[in-house]
Amino acid sequence: MENVYEYRMGIGHRLTWLAAIAVAALLAFAMDNQDPLILGTVWGLCAAIIIWFLSRSLVAGIRVDDRYFTLTAWRDPKPVPLEDIDYLCMTHWTENSDVMLVYADGTEEHIPAGDLPDIQLSSEVMA
Known part of the structure; x- marks a missing residue:
């Protein structure tokens, strides 16, 4: 083989948009319901989604x-x-x-x- 063959599959854009939509929906739900328990739960879920998304092997x-x-x-x-x-x-x-x-x-x-x-x-x- 004369050349080096590389196949690189980056992050899926669908997953990025899905995570962004999930965070936006959770934040909208939290703003609609001002209960402190709901706010804490929503902020915790948003943090978990962001940490999960950033910790994945993306390439x-x-x-x-x-x-x-x-x-x-x-x-x-x-x-x-x-x-x-x-x-x-x-x-x-x-x-x-x-x-x-x-x-x-x-x-x-x-x-x-x-x-x-x-x-x-x-x-x-x-x-």
Whole structure:
């Protein structure tokens, strides 16, 4: 392989908008109901949504070069030498199917669907 192949999937914009709408709805509910218990609960839920959203690993993807298949390349890179890989096995035949990475020694590792491009492109890259 002459070039390095990178697949990077950033944060989903739908999730961002959903979190923003949830925070706005909770704040509107709190302003409508001035009960201190409701206000405290709503502020706590808003803080939990914001903390959950910021603590997620937002970037997923792989990197493939002539020597390594790097899993979770932008979060916690784990380079796997290509000669150690026996094959990749799809667990379900859907568009968002997860993949099992099977090593030459028989051990398996789960790869989430979000870390890989679609099935056809993944097959072409690994071929």
